[in-house]
Amino acid sequence: MKKRPTILDVARHAGVSKSTVSLVLQNSPLVRETTRRQVEASMAALNYVYNRAAANLRGAGTGLVGLIINDLRNPFFTEFAASAQMAFSRRGFATAIANTNEDPEIQAQTIDSMIEHGVSALLISPAYGGDASSFDRIERAGIPTMQVLRMVDERTDVFPFASLDYATGGRLATRHLVELGCRNIAFVGGLEDRPITLERMAGYREIMEAEGLETRYFSGRPSRAFGREMARTLKRDHGDIEAAICFSDLVAMGMLFGFAEIGVELGKDFRIVGFDDIEECSLVFPQLSSVRCDTARFGETSAETMLRWIEEGAHPPAIRRYPVELVARHSSLGVPLRRT
CATH class of the missing domain: 3.40.50.2300 (Response regulator)
Incomplete structure (x- = not known):
């Protein structure tokens, strides 16, 4: 990317000092008219744009x-x-x-x-x-x-583009459910043909096809409302489906609420794995299994990468993906028996 011209660039082009350019920008009466015109011509030649807010x-x-x-x-x-x-x-x-x-x-x-x-x-x-x-x-x-x-x-x-390894997350979630004995597993949520949806579904498709299992996808806006409605739809119209990987935790939360309303016990009658592992996953009951993306750390790392670019000129790699992990909780494992 071409670097924006600076005051120093203008000064060099005009053959004057940086302070002289600053005085021109401030409309100082201390600058001679011929010098002012010289500096302004250099600014125009270099396509320099003064931004007072940035200068402040x-x-x-x-x-x-x-x-x-x-x-x-x-x-x-x-x-x-x-x-x-x-x-x-x-x-x-x-x-x-x-x-x-x-x-x-x-x-x-x-x-x-x-x-x-x-x-x-x-x-x-x-x-x-x-x-x-x-x-x-x-x-x-x-x-x-x-x-x-x-x-x-x-x-x-x-x-440059930085994201998380969503395909691996889909593989981890699907493998987890298969190892629990699930065969009819659906992918629920996400708008069809959106790259982010395809990324999160990629690992799911890979494992299902490797196991010789049918993939089933229910598209929709990644919201709690959609998840709640899907819980009712799956129970009513797709009784053979026994587990779901959700596009996001918001969809999974909605399914959790929807199943609770119709008396379906998660971890026993139906198993769910969400995506993102937002804080609510460990606070709801039953606790929600999810693909942890460590969003807080990713935010910090993204900012640190940006700062190195700004301050040190260290251009980020063109594409980088950060690792994810599966956190298994009650919604897929079942609620442990309480001790008396």
Whole structure:
């Protein structure tokens, strides 16, 4: 990515000192008119854009990082954003956090606004849809930008991508249920043909096909409401299905509530494994088995990677995936008998 021109670049081009350029930017009467025109010509030649907000932040000894998240109402993304923000804060960087609500138009507006406010870098968990124009504008602005959790721009040499090893998570969850004796296992939730859905389903398909078992997929918005409705649907229309891997813990939580309402005992009558291992998984009853993505650590690591890029010029690898693990709890193992 082409680096944005700095005051030093303008000074060298114009053959003046950095302080002279600063005086021109401040409209100081101390600068001669011929020098002012010379500096302004260099600014135009280099396509230098002065951002007063960014300059004020630099003067205060801090920088501003834009953190753009597709759905902050989802606890998974909230935990990621909070962890990243704290990591930036520990290094003296302020963070502007925005929720795009899965809307590419809002995302485009947010990106434009953050560019205008002179952010030092962008960390984006992008919404699907829209065109490449927003990322094109980022590239022209020369702002270091990393995609996390979702990849919508394939130019990973320019916009590196970091995520979690979702395919392995699907394999771990499916293998776990197969080893418990389950044969009819469904994958529930996630919007059809979305890359993130396909990633999480990949390991499930691999294990099911290796075992000679039928794959069954029920698509839907990854929400508690969808999960609750799916519990009723599976019980009513698909009585042979004995276990489910859920696209997310929100879907799994909804299924847990739905099965409780109709008297299905999880871990005995039906087995569930969620995805993400948000905090609620260990607090609900029965406790929810889930693929742990260690979201807090991933948020910190993403911020640290971004900081090395900003401060040291260490460009992140084009694509990197971090490990996951399965945490087995009552929803798949069954509730242990209470001691009397």
